[in-house]
Every structure is written in structure tokens, then in C-alpha cells.
Amino acid sequence: MGMEPEFSSEALGALIEQADGSGVEICGLLLGRAGRIETMVATRNVAADPARHFEIDPAALFAALRAGRRGGPEILGHYHSHPSGSADPSPTDAAQAAADGRLWLIVGGRAARLWRAVAEGERHGRFDAVRFAVTTGGHVEKNCEAVHMDGAGRTMTFAKAQGSPH
Numbered sequence: 177m178g179m180e181p182e183f184s185s186e187a188l189g190a191l192i193e194q195a196d197g198s199g200v201e202i203c204g205l206l207l208g209r210a211g212r213i214e215t216m217v218a219t220r221n222v223a224a225d226p227a228r229h230f231e232i233d234p235a236a237l238f239a240a241l242r243a244g245r246r247g248g249p250e251i252l253g254h255y256h257s258h259p260s261g262s263a264d265p266s267p268t269d270a271a272q273a274a275a276d277g278r279l280w281l282i283v284g285g286r287a288a289r290l291w292r293a294v295a296e297g298e299r300h301g302r303f304d305a306v307r308f309a310v311t312t313g314g315h316v317e318k319n320c321e322a323v324h325m326d327g328a329g330r331t332m333t334f335a336k337a338q339g340s341p342h
């Protein structure tokens with residue numbers, strides 16, 4: 177699959193804190209180029225029951241699509257949180273997801289994991305886990321399958337995937 181998608185530890189940490197303090201699912205867009213996440217843009221969650229579901233504000237989605245067509249960063253995927261505490265996709269997520277290869281960053285339980293929506297995924301038949309890289313200071317943590325932030329919001333730990341990436 178080439179280069180691992182890359183996030184900054186500051187951006188992931190901020191997202192974990194925001195998700196942990198929210199009783200509803202937070203959501204937003206992952207924008208970038210050539211698989212590299214440049215920005216995460218928070219959007220409104222317009223779902224009827226935002227404590228249990230998310231729906232990206234369509235106005236924000238169309239604005240990002242338009243900006244991408246004019247040479248701005250592309251939409252590589254989106255993120256949302258699970259107030260229930262899991263960073264794994266739910267069956268509802270699988271039912272909602274098109275097998276379009278987009279990235280799904282899921283935040284829950286002070287952790288974040290990355291998934292890709294595919295036709296025959298390992299999880300609920302729709303998602304494959306995606307290994308990612310996290311830049312922290314001048315250093316890059318590669319081959320991450322999850323990041324966790326401690327309760328004080330000071331220390332991020334990196335769960336590394338076993339075996340060689342494919």
C-alpha cells in the first residue's frame with residue numbers, strides 16, 4: 177500500500193482529549209495529499225442521535241470536495257469518536273461505510289486506531305486495520321496499530337503491529 181498514513185502526535189492527542197470530554201460522537205475530515213494527512217478539520221455531527229451515530233455535515237464535505245478540485249488537499253477519509261470507549265468500528269459503521277478505500281480514524285477509550293473501508297474487510301466484512309506513522313517532535317513512530325493517551329493527557333504510547341507491514 178506504499179507509505180503509511182502519517183499524523184502528528186499533537187493533532188492525535190488533541191483529538192483524544194476532545195473525544196474523551198464529549199458525550200456525543202465528534203467527527204471531522206482527514207485532508208492531505210499522497211496518503212499524508214496534512215490537516216484534520218472538525219465538522220458538525222448532524223446525525224439525529226449524535227450520542228450514538230455520526231454524520232459529517234454535508235456542507236463541510238462539499239466545501240472540502242470543491243477545495244480539492246481547485247488544487248487543495250484531497251479528502252483521504254474522516255474521523256469520529258465512540259463515547260462508549262472503543263476505537264474499533266461498530267457494525268453500524270460497517271453498514272454505513274462504502275467500500276471506497278477511504279480512511280476511518282476512530283477514537284475511543286483514550287485511544288485511536290485507523291481503518292480502511294474495503295469490499296471484504298477483516299472487521300465486519302468492511303474494514304481493514306491500517307498501520308500508521310506518528311510524528312512526535314523530530315521523531316517518527318512507524319508501524320503503529322494504535323495510540324493511547326494517559327489520563328493526565330501527558331504521555332502518548334504507541335502500540336506497534338507485529339510482523340512486517342504489507
Ligand SMILES: [Zn+2]
Pocket residue numbers: 256257258265266269
Ligand atoms: Zn462508529
